[in-house]
Amino acid sequence: MEHTMLKRRSLIKAMAATGFGGTLVAALPGCTLPKVPMLSEGSSVKARKSGEPAHVVVIGGGFGGASVAKYIKRFDKSVNVTVIEPKQTYMTCPGSNWYLAGLVNADFITHDYSALRNKHGVSVIHSMVTKINAGAQQVTLKDGRVLDYDRLVVSPGIDFKYEEVPGYSADVIDQIPHAYQAGPQTELLYKQLREMPQGGTFVMCPPGNPFRCPPGPYERVSMVADFFKRENPTAKIVILDAKEKFSKQGLFQEGWAQLYGDMIEWIPASSGGKVKKIDAATKTVYTEFGEYKADVLNVIPPQKAGKIAFAAGLTNDKGWCPVNQQTFESKIHPNIHVIGDSSIAGKMPKSGHSAASQGKMCAAAIVSLLNGTTVPTAKNVNTCYSLVGADYGISVAAVYQLQDGNIVGVKGAGGVSPMGADAAFRLMEAKYADGWYKAIAMDLWHS
Ligand SMILES: Cc1cc2nc3c(=O)[nH]c(=O)nc-3n(C[C@H](O)[C@H](O)[C@H](O)COP(=O)(O)OP(=O)(O)OC[C@H]3O[C@@H](n4cnc5c(N)ncnc54)[C@H](O)[C@@H]3O)c2cc1C
Structure with a gap:
């Protein structure tokens, strides 16, 4: 099965490299190959040696990065996936406010990459990507190593527009934390x-x-x-x-x-x-x-896309990364996908839940693009719980779908907690908040 998939992938790549793209596949008599998907404008497929597995590099091991890495492996084990993340352990922003109150300890919101490595076979390198060479399909790490990729996923989170708050800067965050x-x-x-x-x-x-x-x-x-x-x-x-x-x-x-x-x-x-x-x-x-x-x-x-997205020229004049909202492939550089806070994902808010959902959609798109199958469209969800007090939770949820190339909210789906609810209702939502956190952390870093 795997062998067939690799052969098919190599053939598709060879055809794409000759410039025929998807239409030729459909024209081959008796050909049972699936239709080659439409790639974004200017997209190319880098030729690999026949039978060589594809390599996807992921920048960042946060909500978006951990999600896309795990789910690429879930959808197609033959793809090699490497996550580049400087931190040995990742403390989540979700739950960090609960930590400030003393409701949870730091361990509760801190996760490592052993499940990604050991359960899913993802390579995790603790370093920074300092350069993306989009033309050569390579990333350079802080220690000078250069990695080739067939597809790159960029999920570096946010950076700050310090200059928009006169008097505040990176130099004073050790006295005045953000x-x-x-x-x-x-x-x-x-x-x-x-x-x-x-x-x-x-x-x-x-x-x-x-x-x-x-x-x-x-x-x-x-x-x-x-x-x-x-x-x-x-x-x-x-x-x-x-x-x-x-x-x-x-x-x-x-x-x-x-x-x-x-x-x-x-x-x-x-x-x-x-x-x-x-x-x-x-x-x-x-x-x-x-x-x-x-x-x-x-x-x-005020915020903008993560630094590496700027360095790679993936951002627009507002400081965020425009993407094809189905595949999350950059509208600027082919073969590079941007997910999570850095991306412009239609109506989806910049949240951990969104980033994790986008990671799954992007994983499905990448596996389809590598295998020459049709990129699926999915409905997806963002839920955001907040604690107002230890036993007092509130939430907002929305469902999203792709419409005319844009991610839009599904009318009538989702909603917010009611005003004026009683203490039992708020307590129940506080418990759901805890459950939401445990479930997403389990999905991304522990299972
Ligand atoms: C206080 C607070 C509370 C929040 N609560 C919630 C909540 O309840 N629910 C929710 O859904 N969301 C919540 N969020 C939002 C959530 O944290 C983000 O939306 C989410 O982390 C975005 O995921 P990401 O993958 O885009 O970025 P991140 O999770 O920030 O991950 C980016 C990773 O990329 C790495 N990185 C950056 N640059 C490089 C580079 N050059 N090379 C290699 N690695 C790099 C970083 O080290 C980082 O680990 C909260 C945020 C805050 C601040």
């Missing part, structure tokens, strides 16, 4: 919250849209409030927002009033929330209407 890439930044914010003086002020500055995990800042505020309520009950929380509204706003505000009284003040952009500059030395935030001195300051800057 904690929007989990790991040392999360640990720092955890420590600062515990060292904050009694009755002190925690100030958060969330960015404008689009950004990673739209409810993320507001779940964080909720979890900080949960911690303060127990350990620092006279503390204050001020949110200086670059936006006029935010995800699940009514539900968050209902929960805040119920659980935390007037501890949390949310100031939208038009009421003085828009940050003009910060003074990192004094942790003071200046807005059009006033200044706010923080004891603990959490600035979440």
